[in-house]
Amino acid sequence: MPWYKKLHWQIVLGLVFGVIFGVVTTVTGYGWFTDDWVTPFGTIFINLLKLIAVPLILASLITGVASLSDLKKLSRIGGKTVGLYLATTAFAIVIGLLVVNILQPGKTVPPEMAAQLQETYQDDASAKEEAAAAASQRGPLQPLVDMVPENVIGAAGNNRNMLQVVFFAIFAGIGLLMLPKEGAAPLLAFFSSLNDLIIKLVEIIMLGAPIGVFALIAGTITSIAQDDLGPRFWGRSSACFPRWGIIVLPSSSDSSSTRR
Secondary structure (H helix, E strand, C coil): CCHHHCHHHHHHHHHHHHHHHHHHHHHCCCHHHHHHHCHHHHHHHHHHHHHHHHHHHHHHHHHHHHCCCCHHHHHHHHHHHHHHHHHHHHHHHHHHHHHHHHHCHHHHCCHHHHHHHHHHCHHHHHHHHHHHHHHHCCCCCHHHHHHCCCCHHHHHCCHHHHHHHHHHHHHHHHHHHHCCHHHHHHHHHHHHHHHHHHHHHHHHHHHCHHHHHHHHHHHHHHHHHCCCCCHHHHHHHHHHHHHHHHHHHHHHHHHHHHHC
């Protein structure tokens, strides 16, 4: 297969062309065209990814846990999962600190622009400070309390409560594992079919990933620059684009492994 037909290279090309298109439309004063006719495709792509998040987690975790022959295997898999989560989190923090300290985007912003940005985001900063203060007053076991949902339907309706969905999926999988095989078979067959369906939907959505990434990058540039590729754009984009690199490249490799 030629390299340009591979999905991960198509996503990279979408990223590059999105940067070029966003810069050109901003310089020529056609940022409005990007906002009206290009950015919506990126929003649709993100919405599609959010759409399948909950059913993907439910189907894959319930099927995976219920297919184990021994709960001891679940504990080993859980330990590896937590370790991988902590490692990737630490890696992301290191990348963020390196980018900020090396590029130092704040130094490129003029004083009057810095004052304007501080005034614009004052309310957001205050809200985050209040949230951090409230979190510091919670008990040490509050994260465990937050992990258990009061209503699984309500938790599934909010992507921010994904950890509660994960808890329910693992809990339901353990319950199916403890049921007699003849009693658990109908539900296992249902979730197995649902899992296959969601994987196929993921493959279909990822076919549009190059266009989605192109639209998201182009829209990000025009929204940041606002018809001005000055210090504010380069200062803010130096903090934004590394995030896209972290999001896009792993997603492309995941889609390739899914196809295999």
